[in-house]
Amino acid sequence: MASAVLYGPLFLQLPADLVLYLCREHLRPASAAALSLTCKSLFVLVFAGTRPGFNGGTQRRDLQLLLEKDLGHAPLPRRRVLLGSGFSIGYRSVRLAMNRHFLGAPNGLPLRYFDVQGISLGPLRWFEKWSARILQGELFLSARRTMCGSAWTDEALRAALDHEGPRYDICGHVSMSGPWSISNVTALHSAAVSASTSARAPVVLVPCRDLVEACGRCLTDYTTTVERRVRPVQGGGVDGRQTMEYWFITITSFHRLGSGRSPWDAKWQAFGGRPSISTIRLRRDMETHPPGAVKAAWDEGEQAAVSGHRRSHSSPTWRAC
Known part of the structure; x- marks a missing residue:
């Protein structure tokens, strides 16, 4: 020195x-x-x-x-919106979050800025809860979406999933259901329901638990749980029943957005880049990133965080000499 x-x-x-x-x-x-x-x-x-x-x-x-220079107290820049969702994100947010990781505070943005909760647009009210982690030197996002169908008849719920309201995206390529997306959540799509429907017992939704699927274009995995729940009815329902059944849907998505070092990074371009000839041609490499790989990386990071938290809060063990 x-x-x-x-x-x-x-x-x-x-x-x-x-x-x-x-x-x-x-x-x-x-x-x-x-x-x-x-x-x-x-x-x-x-x-x-x-x-x-x-x-x-x-x-x-x-x-x-x-040559960039950013401040820790800088407001969030303009972001790109996922259709129908209350969450939006742009490349600048990804880069600033990774700057905090690489350069330390006060550079960039802390991950708590991605802890967003909200309700989706449209007739079906999906409750969203987002969070972020940095794993393997890259930014990961996760969103848990839940929808309670207690206020809907089975027929109205099926119609809302198929046709009514704006498109509701998991990513830019996968939507909950309906005809206006590249791909749909399999468990919610009408084709899956038709395969399980008989003339005597029509099916509105197909129950499933933690069904793992993946987007074929960007690094997004998602799990779907469709279940029939029961809740008590105070004073009895219209037909005198003390309980009512309803559909409850949970979809948890996992997104890998890259290191944020360049807006032309293929991982970011596939997820949130502006539509262009180059981004339309992007396809997920299923050998390098097979279905479930993004979810597995998130789960490993969550387990490591829990283990580290337990070790940091464990009390020392004293032994007599």
């Missing part, structure tokens, strides 16, 4: 040809330009008599990302 104070940064004490070799052979142009901007001496050495050259707009955008 004393030598750095007396003679300048240690990096600049290297031979000039070695500094040039490292910058030109081992750094991308954007990284070399960003490094040269840390001090005047280094800029003069690396770009003596020249200007940083970039081939195309991609390298310029990479340099802009490297």
Whole structure:
């Protein structure tokens, strides 16, 4: 440390040809330009008599990302909305959250900003609860959605799932049901119901528990539980019954959004990038990320967090000598 104070940064004490070799052979142009901007001496050495050259707009955008500076108290930037949902997110939110992870406070945003609760739009009132974790150096989100059908007749609930109201998305490619999405939640789709319906006993929904499915385009897994519940009726119902049955649906989704280092990262582009020719062609690599892999990573992180919490709160054990 004393030598750095007396003679300048240690990096600049290297031979000039070695500094040039490292910058030109081992750094991308954007990284070399960003490094040269840390001090005047280094800029003069690396770009003596020249200007940083970039081939195309991609390298310029990479340099802009490297030169960013954000404040811990900065408000959340504008975000992209999931259709029908009360939750929205944009690339800037992902990057700022990962900045807090990589750079520490007060940089970026803490994960508590993603702890959002709300009720969906449309006739079916889905209660949402979102949370976030950083696992394997990347941002993960999870949402638990529940819908109580006690106020609906079976026929009205089926019609609402199929046709009524705005589309309600799990991600940009999977929706609860209805005809206007790339894919649907299998347990809620009318095709699954038709396969279980007979002439004598029509079926509105197919009961299931923790059915695991995956989006074929982005890194989203989701589990579905459809169950029939019973609750007491005060004073008896219209037909004199003391209890009533109703449908209760729980869908928990898990999303892997990437490290947030570039808005062109395929993981982020697949989930929340603007629709374009490049994003439409994105497909999930089922060999690298098979169905259930995102959920498994989340579950492992949750178990590790619980174990760490228990260890930190465990009392020491004393033994007599």
